[in-house]
Amino acid sequence: MKRRVALLIEYDGAGFSGWQRQTHEISVQQVLEEACAKLNDGAHVTCTAAGRTDSGVHAYGQVVSCDISSAHSPATIRNALNYHTRPHPVAVREVAEVEADWNARFSAIGRAYRYVICTRQARLVLDRGRAWHVSRKLDIAAMHEAAQHLVGRHDFTSFRAASCQAKSPMRTLDRLDVLQDGAQIEIIAEARSFLHHQVRNMVGTLKLVGDGKMQPARIADIIAARNRSAAGPTAPADGLYFTRVVYDPDPFSFR
Amino acid sequence: MKRRVALLIEYDGAGFSGWQRQTHEISVQQVLEEACAKLNDGAHVTCTAAGRTDSGVHAYGQVVSCDISSAHSPATIRNALNYHTRPHPVAVREVAEVEADWNARFSAIGRAYRYVICTRQARLVLDRGRAWHVSRKLDIAAMHEAAQHLVGRHDFTSFRAASCQAKSPMRTLDRLDVLQDGAQIEIIAEARSFLHHQVRNMVGTLKLVGDGKMQPARIADIIAARNRSAAGPTAPADGLYFTRVVYDPDPFSFR
Numbered sequence: 001m002k003r004r005v006a007l008l009i010e011y012d013g014a015g016f017s018g019w020q021r022q023t024h025e026i027s028v029q030q031v032l033e034e035a036c037a038k039l040n041d042g043a044h045v046t047c048t049a050a051g052r053t054d055s056g057v058h059a060y061g062q063v064v065s066c067d068i069s070s071a072h073s074p075a076t077i078r079n080a081l082n083y084h085t086r087p088h089p090v091a092v093r094e095v096a097e098v099e100a101d102w103n104a105r106f107s108a109i110g111r112a113y114r115y116v117i118c119t120r121q122a123r124l125v126l127d128r129g130r131a132w133h134v135s136r137k138l139d140i141a142a143m144h145e146a147a148q149h150l151v152g153r154h155d156f157t158s159f160r161a162a163s164c165q166a167k168s169p170m171r172t173l174d175r176l177d178v179l180q181d182g183a184q185i186e187i188i189a190e191a192r193s194f195l196h197h198q199v200r201n202m203v204g205t206l207k208l209v210g211d212g213k214m215q216p217a218r219i220a221d222i223i224a225a226r227n228r229s230a231a232g233p234t235a236p237a238d239g240l241y242f243t244r245v246v247y248d249p250d251p252f253s254f255r
Numbered sequence: 256m257k258r259r260v261a262l263l264i265e266y267d268g269a270g271f272s273g274w275q276r277q278t279h280e281i282s283v284q285q286v287l288e289e290a291c292a293k294l295n296d297g298a299h300v301t302c303t304a305a306g307r308t309d310s311g312v313h314a315y316g317q318v319v320s321c322d323i324s325s326a327h328s329p330a331t332i333r334n335a336l337n338y339h340t341r342p343h344p345v346a347v348r349e350v351a352e353v354e355a356d357w358n359a360r361f362s363a364i365g366r367a368y369r370y371v372i373c374t375r376q377a378r379l380v381l382d383r384g385r386a387w388h389v390s391r392k393l394d395i396a397a398m399h400e401a402a403q404h405l406v407g408r409h410d411f412t413s414f415r416a417a418s419c420q421a422k423s424p425m426r427t428l429d430r431l432d433v434l435q436d437g438a439q440i441e442i443i444a445e446a447r448s449f450l451h452h453q454v455r456n457m458v459g460t461l462k463l464v465g466d467g468k469m470q471p472a473r474i475a476d477i478i479a480a481r482n483r484s485a486a487g488p489t490a491p492a493d494g495l496y497f498t499r500v501v502y503d504p505d506p507f508s509f510r
Contacts, residue, residue, distance in 0.1 A: 010377070010380045010381060011380055011381075012380055012381055058381060060381065075376070078376065078377065079376070082377055082378055086378075089380045089383070090380060091377040091378050091379070091380045092377055093375065093376075093377045094377075120348065121330070121333065121334070121348075122265070122333065122337055122346040122347055122348045122349075123337055123341075123346050124346070125265045125266060125267055125344050125345060125346045126265060126266075126267055126313060126315065126385075128344070130381075
């Protein structure tokens, strides 16, 4: 009998071409779908993710839904998937039973990302591939001030990748905080959903503010321009973490 | 002309056999000494470290002293050493000029370590090699209570490696806190100096308390036993970070 399950997963983006299946490169989707097939009498399983993260982007809290024929408990399914996904840098943190019409992408009511910037002269070692290395100090207060212009409902065309497939460029950004976290800068972004590259394009623009190359008030003009070239460059994938997907009710009761 | 310099360094312990030079394996000391020789007319340089970390132990704040003949500024020396240590996972965060009798090991008046435990069923991905993976929940309050019995001046024979070369087993532990840090457990240890394996042996013992296999009050008996076999096993190197060395005055004024 088919059952729909929700998987809470973590991965190191450096090990994959991104979430989505690619012909010549290994993706998180391929690794998970092949592991799920082992619990589905060997038949192909389609995994739907809450967010299709790009190459190099990490996840602590990606959520996936799929149908499998296993009669085992959620904990046993989790352990089996963690066995079958080895040695790839992806782990299933939790498995939950969900209704047959539940969908990791369309049932989501919120998404959260974390972006980490490390400002120092020396190259990164323990944070290599896990943060954006910027060799000069940034003005965090100015970056946070600039970020507040982005919060709210806007046409985010200036912060959207050319390849973005969303029908509308309108999004409501609920939170964009720029915080000092020890020796690092942490940027927290929360919204119901994001456009393709939206977080990285916002971070790349905030970095220009932190560098003193742009005044915080310029952000309003950039939004109004509705032109990708008005905003800053796309920040590297290394520093981006997909941290949480919000559902009501939350299928992962332990969180 | 010879100048003594202090280096503040970071490394990923997984890339090395530990601090100290080995015949057949690559050590942090070898990589640094070979880089320093490039700034010393090619002649051998001896680097002295504040703490001789074991294989697999990481460092954010190891401090090293050495003599070089370079006339360059500290910032230029830092950049040159970061060039010459590539591609090894070690970086020189800062370089400071010090007096000719200053010594990273003997001038130190305090040392701090951080130990990270990750308790969950799923194998580690983003924290692989960077934390001790324990598959069951631990009682943090009991671990912290047990840790307080270790704070103070004691004979730490029960927590000392057989290979420890220190003349005396007496040490004064200034701080041993067990804290919840998000989904992780963080243990902070501070003392003027530590015995070989002392932090890992204390953590391995606290983990038995967290597991419910040992009462916090048993720690006093273990100290009194002055017998290594009375304490718990040595915790893995993966979770240990050498975070800070204290000097008065601090040569690294930016910290």
